[in-house]
Amino acid sequence: MPDWLEITLRTLLSVVALFLITKLLGKRQISQLSFFEYITGITIGSLAAYTSLDMEDKWYLGLVALGVWGAVSFGIEFLQIKSKKARNFIDSRGTVLIKEGKVLEDNLKKERISTDELLEKIRGKNAFKVADVEFAVMEPSGDVNVLLTRENLPLTPKHLGIKVGPEQEPQTVIMDGKIMDEPLATIGLNRNWLNCELDKIGVTVENVFLGQVDSYQQLYVDLYDDQIKVPAPKVKATLYASLKKCEADLELFGLATQDEEAKKMYEQCVKELQSILADVKPLLHH
Incomplete structure (x- = not known):
């Protein structure tokens, strides 16, 4: 077999093996990496490249190495799911960088983060002043999450006492x-x-x-x-407007009739419709 064809076939085989191993290890391998996942990603990529270009007779041993690394990584991930101690040992714990608006310099040195890097990371969380940050922690993945002080948190309908309707996936x-x-x-x-x-x-x-x-x-x-x-x-707005028109019509009918029994009936209908409007208003208003 010509060398170029053999290398082509080996490369295709390495790509398939690499895809299957990554698929087995799950989406964590393509998201923020832990220490071990970082090492695994580099090693598996290097082994795949070596297997596709190695011209010796025992090139298939590279696929065996790929399989072993994949199995070990899968076992480590399974252990992390089952054991909190294993997660702490392998991924380490989150490190607090800011607490109550104060930068913890010792923790910055421990994680080897400069002041500029810290400011860059909190700006990515819409915090432009350290004093606006109640709490900031560096996760094992390397990402920094920020909790703003209460007065700097964005307003939500809940803060304003406004009830809103549920929203599902479009x-x-x-x-x-x-x-x-x-x-x-x-x-x-x-x-x-x-x-x-x-x-x-x-x-x-x-x-x-x-x-x-x-x-x-x-x-x-x-x-x-x-x-x-x-x-x-305008479906929701139209429906709400139609219900309000029904309410106004019932009130008008109640005022126009001379029959006391009919008047009471219209008044009762208005009260029931007003109760319905109060319930559906959060659903029909943006």
């Missing part, structure tokens, strides 16, 4: 001008519904770069032509 139903049937079926819709919604806003599916449906079955589209403005969905 489904992408159009991508690159093509309808995605599986996401549509996931939310109990079909192509007929989607085509009707597209007709309402006056666009065709071929002109849609991306289309998503939220948990309230409202369609949001992004067109290839960014100059075309698409009206925002």
Whole structure:
């Protein structure tokens, strides 16, 4: 067999082996790496390259080494899942860098982080002053997480006492001008519904770069032509307005009638509708 063909086949075999091992080890191998995962990644990559280029007869031993490294890494990950002590020993623990707005210089030296690097990392968490940071910790992965002081935390509806409706994962139903049937079926819709919604806003599916449906079955589209403005969905606003109109009509009927029994009935209906409106307002208001 010619050398170029043999190297080609070995390289393809190494790629397949490397892919299978990485697939077995899971997504942690391609995310933030621990000490051991860092060593494993470098070694497995080097072994794969060596196996594809080694011209000796026993090149297949490189695949054996790949398998051993993969098995050891898998065993280490399994041990980390089962044992807190093993996680602390292999990955080490998080290191506190800032506490109550004060930088812990000894911990910075321990992790070999300069002041500039610390400031860069907290700026990445939208903290531009050390005094605004209540707590900052360096995780075993090397990432720095920051807890801002209470007065610097962003406001949320909960802080303001506002109740909001639940939000579920939006489904992408159009991508690159093509309808995605599986996401549509996931939310109990079909192509007929989607085509009707597209007709309402006056666009065709071929002109849609991306289309998503939220948990309230409202369609949001992004067109290839960014100059075309698409009206925002108004399903929730329209429904809320219709309920408010019903409330006003019932109040009007109650004022217009001379029948005391009918008046009481309308007043009771208004109270029940107001209770319903109070419940659905968080769901129908953005």
